[in-house]
Amino acid sequence: MRRLLSIAAGVAVVAGLTGLVLTRPQHVDPAELDGIAPDLVRGETVFFAAGCASCHSAPNSEGEEKLVLAGGRRFETDFGTFIAPNISSDPEAGIGSWSALELADALIYGTGPAGQHYYPAFPYTTYTNMTPEDVVSLRAFLGTLPAASQESRAHEVGFPFNIRRSLGGWKLLYLEPGWVVDGDLDVQQQRGRYLVEALGHCAECHTPRDGLGGLSRDQWLTGAPNPSGKGRIPGLTTNHLDWSEADIAEYLKSGFTPDYDSAGGEMAEVIENTSRLSDEDRLAIAAYLKVVPVPANDATTD
Known part of the structure; x- marks a missing residue:
């Protein structure tokens, strides 16, 4: 019994040290x-x-x-x-x-x-x-x-x-x-991917999360519950957002939708930022959104 306890203690120490190494900043x-x-x-x-x-x-x-x-x-x-x-x-x-x-x-x-x-x-x-x-x-x-x-x-x-x-x-x-959307992207789409996936953190709001708060990357940009508990943040994949690339770029510049509605809430602050980008960068974001894959299990539309 004493030997078993010693072995168990040794395993616990090794496991603890391994955990400290793996979780170090x-x-x-x-x-x-x-x-x-x-x-x-x-x-x-x-x-x-x-x-x-x-x-x-x-x-x-x-x-x-x-x-x-x-x-x-x-x-x-x-x-x-x-x-x-x-x-x-x-x-x-x-x-x-x-x-x-x-x-x-x-x-x-x-x-x-x-x-x-x-x-x-x-x-x-x-x-x-x-x-x-x-x-x-x-x-x-x-x-x-x-x-x-x-x-x-x-x-x-x-x-x-x-x-x-x-x-x-x-x-x-x-x-x-690493990139969520990979494959054969042209230069414009690659720039859009960088703006969305590396800088703009669009997925932080527009992608659902699991129980530990991690992004469900297999549901990339398909929409998510609003953290406020009111409503849902819309998806940006083509089955949710059917605007043209020019419409998306204009929305990111002026905040106006193709139906002449305007951005509100937190999205209005996003537009304040994207309006400061170049026309080329806004069009690059739009081009990227058009190539984001629609997951097989997300047939819904907004």
């Missing part, structure tokens, strides 16, 4: 950023395509106020309430003192400067596909925006979701770099 290899010169124009495009202000500007801010990334917006989920942090250029309250490498760690692996796991309310499962050039350029552009001294507030997350180490296990399941 990951970091970007510094060599990946070596020699990359930031491009502020490129960084501005990334900023709007990635929708940074939509989450990190202060609640109820409008116009130029949205460039002050003081944080404070609340996002209620089944796992707790997450409060967007200050990511302004303030070196103390914000991320003004961060290096491009530290930003890369956050965006690509969901890892903070102190080696902590970030919650996936921050959509790093999308940003993980960003290029090093875009990360470096975004870091430079963020440094040109106003500083805000407002301190970030702690998330309101209870047990067991407040155990951040467990997020390492979640990442093993869901932090999956």
Whole structure:
């Protein structure tokens, strides 16, 4: 019996150590950023395509106020309430003192400067596909925006979701770099894929999730329940959205549908961002949406 207990204890120790190794925060290899010169124009495009202000500007801010990334917006989920942090250029309250490498760690692996796991309310499962050039350029552009001294507030997350180490296990399941829509895409469609799958995080709202909060990639962009509990976020695959590419591009520019309705709610904020993109980029998004496969088990239409 004593020997069995010793064996069991040894197995438990090995399992625990293995778990610690597998769930440790990951970091970007510094060599990946070596020699990359930031491009502020490129960084501005990334900023709007990635929708940074939509989450990190202060609640109820409008116009130029949205460039002050003081944080404070609340996002209620089944796992707790997450409060967007200050990511302004303030070196103390914000991320003004961060290096491009530290930003890369956050965006690509969901890892903070102190080696902590970030919650996936921050959509790093999308940003993980960003290029090093875009990360470096975004870091430079963020440094040109106003500083805000407002301190970030702690998330309101209870047990067991407040155990951040467990997020390492979640990442093993869901932090999956690579494209959902693959195959023979032309240059325009590839650009659209990058804007949607690496920057725009459209899937975060328009794709259903499983019980652990991970995106159901086999139901990519087929629509999802609204987190508010009211209604459903529509699908973007061709069986849900039958607009022409020109109609989609116009909607992303002006917010007007082909029937002259207008975007409302959170989508209005998305349009504020996509309206700042080039006509070519909006058309690229539209071209990508036209080649997103319709899952065999999703015959519904909106």
